[in-house]
Amino acid sequence: MSKRKKLLIAVFLIYIFIVLWLTLIDRQWGERRAMLMPFWEMRELITTDRKLYWSQQIGCNILMLMPMGFLLPCLHQKFRKLGSIFLIALIFSAAIEITQYFTGRGLCEFDDVFNNTLGACIGFIMWKKLSH
Template sequence: MYYFLTILIDTGAGFFSMFPFLILLEILARKEIPYIPLKHLIGDGIFCFFLSAILALTGVPSFYEMRLPSGWNVAPFQSILADPIQSLGKILLFLPMGFLLPLLFRKYQKPSRCLLYGLSFSLTVEIWQLFSFRSMSVDDLLLNMLGMAAGFGLFSLWRLLWPPTAEVMSLSDQTLSSLPAMLELESGFLTAAACAGALFMTSAVRGWIWRIFL
């Protein structure tokens, strides 16, 4: 029970830590992007929550907790075979991301783009972990990419079975054509906000939440 409470608090702290950066993005973008459908904004919120969950569960350090790199494991399949349950967890961790990206952003409906995003984000997390008590692992990259591929596969199956619903939370081509080109970078802005929150604010917000519970 305590473990799940810790996960919930860490994820919530990461999610709320994004808000100042999301508000800043909103202020900067409002003049250029006057209107975005509510259903897409709700999807953005879900996407941000899962970004926060990944950063919380992988234990990336804040700016104030960083220390010298601890090391890396470049030999593949060692930890996968040693702990299959943990390996399954690392696959499931990135599965929602592989599903949400093409659901929210049409440019990621190409598998190569979706997997490239997953690789970039997973690699960022692994390098980030070097500056904590954790180490970088090739196995983690492989498992995270497998999770992304599984999530994209689920989206593709959903789009095949129920085509209209697969586009319900993404911006239509007509909407995209009427909005500035900077909206193409929306997923990057949201990812940057999640990383900035984890780097500078999550540690403090986590402490405040724990004080409320204790």
């Protein structure tokens, strides 16, 4: 295995640890909460005075999985299709949200899964543009 590949694997593992730290590990156990109404954050952004807060919530969820969409195709050829990235990001994000629900370590949200998956797809598109 080349040094470049080893470095990419190390960066990816550190990245995954950071995502898990932010979404699960560094949170306190609490009560189970869920908001499964689609796009409620977008409605809050449009209808409330807390535009900066909701922009940050939505934007950070998009940004959080962009590196996944960019790094996975660098690691292996089987991740060089948008459908693969979409499915992996969807499953990964849904797993985080389900874990947050059962552990009470966050609000389980449809919007987070949508925005995270969108971010991974954007990361993949960036990789595609830069790699060709």
